[in-house]
Amino acid sequence: MAEDRIVKPVAISGFPEWLPQVRLVEQQWLDRIRATYERYGFCSVETPSVEALEVLMSKGETSQEVYTLNRLQADPAAGSDARLGLHFDLTVPLARYVAQHFNELVFPFKRYQIQRVWRGERPQEGRFREFTQCDIDVINLDSLPLSFDAELPRIIHEVLTDLEIGGFTLGINNRKVLQGFYEGIGITDPIGVIRIADKLAKIGPNAVGQLLGTELGLTDTQIKACLDLAQVSGGAEVVDEIARLGSGGALLDEGLSELGFVMRELADLPAGSVVADLSIARGLDYYTGTVYEGTLNDAPGFGSICSGGRYDDLAGSFIRRHLPGIGMSIGLTRIFAKLVADGTITGGPLSPAQVLVIVPSDDRRPEALATAATLRSRGFKVETYHAADKLKKQLTYGSRKQIPYLWFPPFENGKSHEVKNMASGEQVAADPQTWTPSTWRSVR
Amino acid sequence: MAEDRIVKPVAISGFPEWLPQVRLVEQQWLDRIRATYERYGFCSVETPSVEALEVLMSKGETSQEVYTLNRLQADPAAGSDARLGLHFDLTVPLARYVAQHFNELVFPFKRYQIQRVWRGERPQEGRFREFTQCDIDVINLDSLPLSFDAELPRIIHEVLTDLEIGGFTLGINNRKVLQGFYEGIGITDPIGVIRIADKLAKIGPNAVGQLLGTELGLTDTQIKACLDLAQVSGGAEVVDEIARLGSGGALLDEGLSELGFVMRELADLPAGSVVADLSIARGLDYYTGTVYEGTLNDAPGFGSICSGGRYDDLAGSFIRRHLPGIGMSIGLTRIFAKLVADGTITGGPLSPAQVLVIVPSDDRRPEALATAATLRSRGFKVETYHAADKLKKQLTYGSRKQIPYLWFPPFENGKSHEVKNMASGEQVAADPQTWTPSTWRSVR
Numbered sequence: 104m105a106e107d108r109i110v111k112p113v114a115i116s117g118f119p120e121w122l123p124q125v126r127l128v129e130q131q132w133l134d135r136i137r138a139t140y141e142r143y144g145f146c147s148v149e150t151p152s153v154e155a156l157e158v159l160m161s162k163g164e165t166s167q168e169v170y171t172l173n174r175l176q177a178d179p180a181a182g183s184d185a186r187l188g189l190h191f192d193l194t195v196p197l198a199r200y201v202a203q204h205f206n207e208l209v210f211p212f213k214r215y216q217i218q219r220v221w222r223g224e225r226p227q228e229g230r231f232r233e234f235t236q237c238d239i240d241v242i243n244l245d246s247l248p249l250s251f252d253a254e255l256p257r258i259i260h261e262v263l264t265d266l267e268i269g270g271f272t273l274g275i276n277n278r279k280v281l282q283g284f285y286e287g288i289g290i291t292d293p294i295g296v297i298r299i300a301d302k303l304a305k306i307g308p309n310a311v312g313q314l315l316g317t318e319l320g321l322t323d324t325q326i327k328a329c330l331d332l333a334q335v336s337g338g339a340e341v342v343d344e345i346a347r348l349g350s351g352g353a354l355l356d357e358g359l360s361e362l363g364f365v366m367r368e369l370a371d372l373p374a375g376s377v378v379a380d381l382s383i384a385r386g387l388d389y390y391t392g393t394v395y396e397g398t399l400n401d402a403p404g405f406g407s408i409c410s411g412g413r414y415d416d417l418a419g420s421f422i423r424r425h426l427p428g429i430g431m432s433i434g435l436t437r438i439f440a441k442l443v444a445d446g447t448i449t450g451g452p453l454s455p456a457q458v459l460v461i462v463p464s465d466d467r468r469p470e471a472l473a474t475a476a477t478l479r480s481r482g483f484k485v486e487t488y489h490a491a492d493k494l495k496k497q498l499t500y501g502s503r504k505q506i507p508y509l510w511f512p513p514f515e516n517g518k519s520h521e522v523k524n525m526a527s528g529e530q531v532a533a534d535p536q537t538w539t540p541s542t543w544r545s546v547r
Numbered sequence: 548m549a550e551d552r553i554v555k556p557v558a559i560s561g562f563p564e565w566l567p568q569v570r571l572v573e574q575q576w577l578d579r580i581r582a583t584y585e586r587y588g589f590c591s592v593e594t595p596s597v598e599a600l601e602v603l604m605s606k607g608e609t610s611q612e613v614y615t616l617n618r619l620q621a622d623p624a625a626g627s628d629a630r631l632g633l634h635f636d637l638t639v640p641l642a643r644y645v646a647q648h649f650n651e652l653v654f655p656f657k658r659y660q661i662q663r664v665w666r667g668e669r670p671q672e673g674r675f676r677e678f679t680q681c682d683i684d685v686i687n688l689d690s691l692p693l694s695f696d697a698e699l700p701r702i703i704h705e706v707l708t709d710l711e712i713g714g715f716t717l718g719i720n721n722r723k724v725l726q727g728f729y730e731g732i733g734i735t736d737p738i739g740v741i742r743i744a745d746k747l748a749k750i751g752p753n754a755v756g757q758l759l760g761t762e763l764g765l766t767d768t769q770i771k772a773c774l775d776l777a778q779v780s781g782g783a784e785v786v787d788e789i790a791r792l793g794s795g796g797a798l799l800d801e802g803l804s805e806l807g808f809v810m811r812e813l814a815d816l817p818a819g820s821v822v823a824d825l826s827i828a829r830g831l832d833y834y835t836g837t838v839y840e841g842t843l844n845d846a847p848g849f850g851s852i853c854s855g856g857r858y859d860d861l862a863g864s865f866i867r868r869h870l871p872g873i874g875m876s877i878g879l880t881r882i883f884a885k886l887v888a889d890g891t892i893t894g895g896p897l898s899p900a901q902v903l904v905i906v907p908s909d910d911r912r913p914e915a916l917a918t919a920a921t922l923r924s925r926g927f928k929v930e931t932y933h934a935a936d937k938l939k940k941q942l943t944y945g946s947r948k949q950i951p952y953l954w955f956p957p958f959e960n961g962k963s964h965e966v967k968n969m970a971s972g973e974q975v976a977a978d979p980q981t982w983t984p985s986t987w988r989s990v991r
Contacts, residue, residue, distance in 0.1 A: 110601050111865070112647040113647070114647070115599060123591065126593060144899060144903075146567040147567065148567055151559060152562075152663060155557075161552075171616070172616065173617055175613040175667075187559065203556035214567065223616075422556075468694075483586075485588060487698075490694060500653070
């Protein structure tokens, strides 16, 4: 412990870590998300944290962000694991997993995956380099029923409601509507328009209009039609509105029919929480139909809290089968860290224990241990105090750890057990075999 | 999908991944381990997957195995995250965590941590480069009560029993006993003996005896005494046996008193499942008192399934406080992969769903969706079939996914719901509001 040997521990930017009381709430979030995903019959998959670089690079667009692994050795040039990289999302691993285990999966393959992902971003405020994503996807062979386009946002809606993150909006759009509409008004590069339209929330309609003119050479009439379309939002009825704005065509009709179906399926959800929003473009090339984007109503500038969409061919880089899919992803760490930072989440108790069993004396320690064992066998979470310390010290420990009940085994023969409710201060005689607590306080 | 663009997906040696039915069992293991740790009031902590290299290297002994992170960039020389490495265990991160958050923790700090760790081993059969460890530790300020030396193996015993991995033995020893005993017979380098004695299970007593002579210059009498000590095993009574073998001394007495206490505390556990085993040395330098090592009774050659011990000063590299600790770690992936490989674990069903709701027709799809929603609101895990396909196709899907109940909403107005138990073949009328299944089959 000489002066020069101390390594001062400091947080590493972009790699979040929580105190136990906050971790307890995060754990509850993870449990709830998983429970909802499973309630809809999705199975759990985890993949290794690493993939071969050629797998990660198969879409060829994110090389800046990939962390590669190297072994730390006396001679750094001798590293031999440089062909491995940490996964930067859970979609590429899913595609590889489905291709690799194709013959052993039952389709439609419905899986959820809750794992950490890594992105080698430059350190900056609010950017995470390690974070947890909660993905849910369905992959099928050859064709994928439209019912899933409605089921996924329903599941995500249930998850977000359950997490009590405050008001949110799930926006839904359809790439076929955008592409069909653009083609219908004579635009030859609809994907180009989608890429530019994706910037609408960030740069506003005027700047988007300008870009459409300068970069793609659209006419003023075309620009106005594109911007009018992006203004459209609402329920299933927007389908008619868009049909009136546009000039028909098979692709537009198909998209409108799909969008209408999804919106009608979700019509039972609370008003305004799911909207057809024609401004959602999702810049990524691989989306081909329904696209999703969720936002917090009270923090529109915070950006997307979940997103996803339908892709025609998930695993085409890895297998010669046609595997359409649809998926959504919740950016857990991003939302959670925001609610911690703004004080919405303050943390649970410092111990998961429901009961702290007091040790009256060394002689009576066996009785304390037996009492704890009885309570545990009945499913309670129980700490036994670790020594026959002065009562005051034991009480202080229980109160600092915010354990809701203190249990006093008999201090003398012939006396009964007593239990104290720390919230109410009430202390009563109790039997460890039959005792039932009042309701636990909820944790946030 | 041109020929040259296909990247054939293959498993990466040392990075395990499971099919959904096996992952389901792994998930249950993780749930059970966590539940037991929490039942004893330990809080959950997760740390980032990476630490600063100077933190990882603070013990200065494992540089060969550390994976460092580098960003994949056009110019590989420009990588700037090389000072970060993936953690290779959960003890170094715990030490750093406790030092960093020292003022915000309540001591004794009792935490569990279930996370992946990485070791840059050369790829070889049975060696994992990414695996999950399940650690449980207690850290206290200045001194740590001996009760924890007995509580930790009790918790681990409960976990391993609960996992039904077959017969196991938790061996317990005490470094003070070894060191005091060696010193008592005139050995000047007791730590050297511990390092060599640690090889006993691997190379046998003859080879160990030889090494003690050639490397440390022990006399034949000293070697015989060391090997005799390593033969000792049993319950609390071994304390007297060792006292007879050795030549006293304060350190030996202290160690025997500690070992005796721990063994007496655990005397209620099934005979033979916890033994004082004087052959356990645990080569690592930082253990100072109780040490643990668990093995499978039917696979002694498989080596350790869990291990741990007491260390006098956990975080001395990071903070100027005296923080003794004690911990145990279960090598989850190692045990789990073995039981998968030898066929003990064959996997659960392919879906977590308990019920598959059949869709009689497009017209009746809303009723199927409403039925599923009702069952889910009652806590059941439910898949709704994704389209109004032919009944046979729907039944095949349910049976391939091994979903235990099929639910038939009314096929005509006025008819009732019916539910079929796939195990018994029995099909009965049922009400989604009140139905209760027979017991679920257990999953292994």
